[in-house]
Amino acid sequence: MPFVAWFFVRVVVRIVRAFVETASLLNDRRTLRALPWPYVRSIVRRSKLIGLAVAALVLSCVCLLLGILIAGVSSIGILIASFGLLMSWLAKKRLPAA
Amino acid sequence: MTSEAAETAAARAAALIDLERHAEAVPLLLQALGARPHDAELLDLFAQAQLRVDSRAASETAKRLVEAAPQSHRGYLLGSFAAMELGRRREAIALARQAIELAPFVAMNHAQLAQAMAMKRLIRYRRAIKVARRAIELDPDSTVGYIAAGNVELASGSGRRAQKWYRQALELQPTDRAARVNLAIADRRRGRLNAAYAGILARLEHDPRDEFALRLLDSMIYRTLAHLQWIILVLLFVVLGIKGG
Numbered sequence: 410m411p412f413v414a415w416f417f418v419r420v421v422v423r424i425v426r427a428f429v430e431t432a433s434l435l436n437d438r439r440t441l442r443a444l445p446w447p448y449v450r451s452i453v454r455r456s457k458l459i460g461l462a463v464a465a466l467v468l469s470c471v472c473l474l475l476g477i478l479i480a481g482v483s484s485i486g487i488l489i490a491s492f493g494l495l496m497s498w499l500a501k502k503r504l505p506a507a
Numbered sequence: 508m509t510s511e512a513a514e515t516a517a518a519r520a521a522a523l524i525d526l527e528r529h530a531e532a533v534p535l536l537l538q539a540l541g542a543r544p545h546d547a548e549l550l551d552l553f554a555q556a557q558l559r560v561d562s563r564a565a566s567e568t569a570k571r572l573v574e575a576a577p578q579s580h581r582g583y584l585l586g587s588f589a590a591m592e593l594g595r596r597r598e599a600i601a602l603a604r605q606a607i608e609l610a611p612f613v614a615m616n617h618a619q620l621a622q623a624m625a626m627k628r629l630i631r632y633r634r635a636i637k638v639a640r641r642a643i644e645l646d647p648d649s650t651v652g653y654i655a656a657g658n659v660e661l662a663s664g665s666g667r668r669a670q671k672w673y674r675q676a677l678e679l680q681p682t683d684r685a686a687r688v689n690l691a692i693a694d695r696r697r698g699r700l701n702a703a704y705a706g707i708l709a710r711l712e713h714d715p716r717d718e719f720a721l722r723l724l725d726s727m728i729y730r731t732l733a734h735l736q737w738i739i740l741v742l743l744f745v746v747l748g749i750k751g752g
Contacts, residue, residue: 437701
């Protein structure tokens with residue numbers, strides 16, 4: 410039971426951080442404009458795992474939009490998004506330490 | 508390669524290391540060492556260049572440097588850096604201590620000991636921060652002590668305090684690349700994605716081929732991607748809750 414509670418708290422913290430950090434990044438237009446976008450895009454070609462993670466992200470976004478209209482699609486989206494999370498976690502593990 | 512050519516290669520390699528283009532310096536130094544295999548200065552530069560490319564090889568070169576110049580602290584210091592990269596904490600501490608024994612007034616040796624002591628889980632925070640303060644006392648105008656103190660704080664999990672030290676280093680030397688990039692790492696740890704990106708971009712502006720900054724940028728992109736995936740996953744659960752499976 411304590412392990413389940415600990416895991417739950419970690420997931421909640423992770424989600425809150427994801428929302429807060431992404432919102433603050435999207436608010437900073439100057440930094441977004443300054444990003445080396447060709448380099449950012451090239452990361453998909455450099456790592457197959459991250460390519461799969463990006464593909465899963467796009468597909469799960471599509472499922473999210475379709476899920477609003479059609480019941481059942483969101484469950485498929487959840488599966489795809491979970492797969493994408495697994496891929497990006499694996500890709501991060503292979504990344505050299507910075 | 509003649510002795511003169513070896514000197515020219517060494518000078519070029521030193522300039523490349525200053526620009527953080529370590530991988531390009533390695534072949535130059537290999538050639539130069541062919542002509543002068545026991546030259547302490549060349550071995551020193553070679554170990555520095557290898558540190559970013561191959562830590563194991565850097566560790567071996569540092570051992571060769573210790574043999575070539577046993578009275579110099581440099582071999583031990585570089586060996587400590589390599590051991591730290593390889594995750595050998597005890598060895599890193601022992602080598603940094605030997606460097607301090609040989610050159611007790613060199614701030615960098617104390618800074619390295621502090622960083623080695625503060626590695627990840629087996630943290631000895633108080634002792635490490637004391638050693639970092641000693642490095643600052645020895646050379647208050649150098650950034651190394653402040654950066655080491657920041658690294659100790661970062662390893663102990665205090666991003667906020669680490670930022671303070673890195674900012675102090677940047678006040679002394681606004682162009683210090685280590686302080687800037689470590690501040691970006693502290694920002695990333697504290698969840699300030701935009702500040703972290705800005706720090707990395709500032710460093711890339713100075714040198715677009717900076718390997719370390721690019722590696723850091725990669726890790727930031729991965730983090731941002733994972734954030735987006737979590738957000739979509741939560742929204743999908745919300746839609747599932749409203750519309751049903």
